[in-house]
Amino acid sequence: MEDRYAYLMLSLLYMVAWGIVYWKSPWKRGMVKVGAVGGIMGVIAEVWYFRDYWRPPTLFGEAVAGIEDYIIGFALFGVGGYIHSAFTKLEIDYDRQTPAKNRDFFFLFLIGCASLTVFSVLLGIHSGYVTFLTFFFLSVYIWFQRPDLIHISIKSAFATLAISFLIYYINFNLLFPHFWDQYGMLEKPILGFRIANIPLSEMLWHFTWAMLCSMFRGYRNGVYYKSPKLSQA
Numbered sequence: 001m002e003d004r005y006a007y008l009m010l011s012l013l014y015m016v017a018w019g020i021v022y023w024k025s026p027w028k029r030g031m032v033k034v035g036a037v038g039g040i041m042g043v044i045a046e047v048w049y050f051r052d053y054w055r056p057p058t059l060f061g062e063a064v065a066g067i068e069d070y071i072i073g074f075a076l077f078g079v080g081g082y083i084h085s086a087f088t089k090l091e092i093d094y095d096r097q098t099p100a101k102n103r104d105f106f107f108l109f110l111i112g113c114a115s116l117t118v119f120s121v122l123l124g125i126h127s128g129y130v131t132f133l134t135f136f137f138l139s140v141y142i143w144f145q146r147p148d149l150i151h152i153s154i155k156s157a158f159a160t161l162a163i164s165f166l167i168y169y170i171n172f173n174l175l176f177p178h179f180w181d182q183y184g185m186l187e188k189p190i191l192g193f194r195i196a197n198i199p200l201s202e203m204l205w206h207f208t209w210a211m212l213c214s215m216f217r218g219y220r221n222g223v224y225y226k227s228p229k230l231s232q233a
Contacts, residue, residue, distance in 0.1 A: 003183075004057040006176040007068040013167045014075035021079050024086035030217065031082045035074040042073015048116045048127045053201075056183050076206075079163065080213035084156045090225040098222035105220040108138055128191040128201040135208035142215050148224060149215045156214030157207045164206040168198045 001009075018035070025031055046065045055063040084090065115134040120127040143150050172179050173196060180199055186192040191201035217223060 001175060003176065003179070004059060006171065006179050006183075007056045007058055008071075009175060010167065010171045011068045011071035011075065013171060014072055014079065017163050017167065018075040018078045021083050021086045025082045026089075027082060027085055027217075031078045034081050034216075035078040038077025039070035039074035042069040042071075042076070045069070045073070048120050048131075051121070051127065052185055053127050054180075054184050054186075056179075062183075076209065077213060080156060080160050080206075080210035081216055083159050083163075083210070084152045084214055087159070088152075088155070090152075093224045093226045096224035098224075100221050101219060105216070108141070112138060126188050126191065128186060128188065128205070132201070132204040132208045135205075135212045139208065139212045139215070142212070142219050146215065146219055149218050152218070152225070153211045153215050157211040160210035161203060161207045164203060165196075165198065168202060169196055173197050 022028060022031055043065045046063075046069055050063045050065075056068075058064050058066045058068050060066040112134055116127065116130055119125045119130045139153060143153065177197060180186070180194070180197070184192075184199065186199050186201055190204075191199065193200040195203070218225065
């Protein structure tokens, strides 16, 4: 298979994971809406990543944003954001619901974009470091405000990590084993270290992204969930 299909295959494998989560999730409409926004962000994000992270071949050329970015952005927002709802079946605690934090959530979005732009583009720090540290510290910020979301955040991070490892193993060991040697730009401490031919930076990205993304719905909408024991009662 030609290298230009490597990123597309990665995106489609994530869509398989998205389909499973969608099938199990009770909040299907929200998952689609979030995915639509995530697709746009997947395209925009390459402004940061094509500079120093990777230069993947796509259907439109090397390091050209396209349909692959939209598909994987769509999938990652859905998987990371809703995997906990699909498999834990937590119920909403309507007695504890608080007003939505749309303004605060928007500020967090701006802070995330500003962090990547300032530290990566302006200061020249590798976007691999900047991204997973930004995701991590934004997660910690939400944890302090909503400690009830910590268990959802951590469980989602590990579940997404397991899914991502399987997808990457298939794509970058069985289908395109030379991909990161040829198209990656990860010759940095930690970032370039590989496990089963999978860059550690990619696993850190997906882990911290799910850690953060899984809390978006609860934090922005002021939604609280019943404890697992109460949900099963």
